Amino acid sequence: MQNIFALIGLGLILFVIYWRVFYLNRKKAIHFKTPKKFPKEWRKLLQENVHFYQNLNSKEKALFEKKILHFFRNVRITGVKIKVELLDRLFVACSAVIPLFAFPKWQYPNLNEVLLYPEVFDKSFDDKAPKKTIAGMVGTGNGMDNMMILSRKSLRNGFQIVSSKKNVGIHEFVHILDKADGTIDGQVGSLNKTEFAKPWFELMEKEIEKIEANKSSIDGYATTNKQEFLAVTSEYFFERPRLLKKNHPKIYKLLKKTFNQSMAKRMSSPFKKRNQIGRNDPCICGSGEKFKNCCLNN
Known part of the structure; x- marks a missing residue:
């Protein structure tokens, strides 16, 4: 009997955490209508910020854009305590499209929504915790199936830090493919x-x-x-x-x-078309170190 009450108590705790994180803390979703044609301003953002897209020919870029529109029609992107900007949406979609670019018919049938947090978070989804280390995760169980959670700051860094070998968006979408x-x-x-x-x-x-x-x-x-x-x-x-x-x-x-x-x-080399940074400039990963002593070594 005690085991039963313990399980019920655990279930209530998980429910409260889920309710707080995925409902009470969400920004009111802004209706995002996917256009029929890929807008020119979106294309400009991709050209300025996405190295993979920059290296595609015109035919490949058209296919990439088509896949982004398809992703937006099938997956919601919701901010938790933040307003989701257009560039954030594009980064999420690019993270999804890049691993599958060479597979025209493949989709993500096991994903319905991506939640964006402002910062990294801990296992209780607390982005204010002192020991927060999680930049992204794929949900499993407790109402989190078919859901992904990403730190917006980490997502942006994955596309904007020139020397990094990391991209949390691609990382989590590869987990989705692994799970498929x-x-x-x-x-x-x-x-x-x-x-x-x-x-x-x-x-x-x-x-x-x-x-x-x-x-x-x-x-x-x-x-x-x-x-x-x-x-x-x-x-x-x-x-x-x-x-x-x-x-x-x-x-x-x-x-x-x-x-x-x-x-x-x-x-092409990531240093040719992405934002340049001097050796003695502060590293844009936020470490406080000079670039030459931090990410440049990686």
Whole structure:
């Protein structure tokens, strides 16, 4: 009997947290009507802020824009304690489109809504907590199925920090793809043949050992589990493909097959078309260090 009451109590606590986070704290949703044609001002924003889009030819850009409109028609983007700006919406949609760009018919049937928080948050979805570390997550259970949560600040940094190998939007959408075949196992089984699985997991195991021994340029968060290894290396693949190919050619090769995109060939140097920053300028990641002593080294 005590166990039953304990479970009921836990359920009530989770319900209160869910109610506070996903209803009371939401900004009143602004009706966002998806246009039939891609607006010129949207195209300008993409050209100025999205490196992937900058490197597409005219035909590819038209396809990219079409996929963004399709995403907006099927997925809500809601601000929690913030007003969602147009650039935020475009960054979310680009995060979704980039991993699937080479798969014309693939969608995100297991996603209905993306919630944007102003900052990173903790496990209780508190963005004011002293030990907040979460920049994004894919919801599971407790009414959070088919939902994604992103820190707007982290989302913007993923597209605007020139030297970063990180993009939290792409990271979380790769988790959605991983989840799409019903199994979160660190491979995007729905996009490629299972023949990639064995070499991928063997390579993953060896690389995790190198990361733990500080002999890898891959972020240490990749050692958390198989699904995080996939998401972290996918960020690297789409953000800094030439560097990944140079430092980890085997991983690059398998991700190239997985996403059906030759990113190193497609992408120009991120320093040519994205916002420039001087070596002695404050690093735009917010660390307070000079750029040369912070993100430039990565």
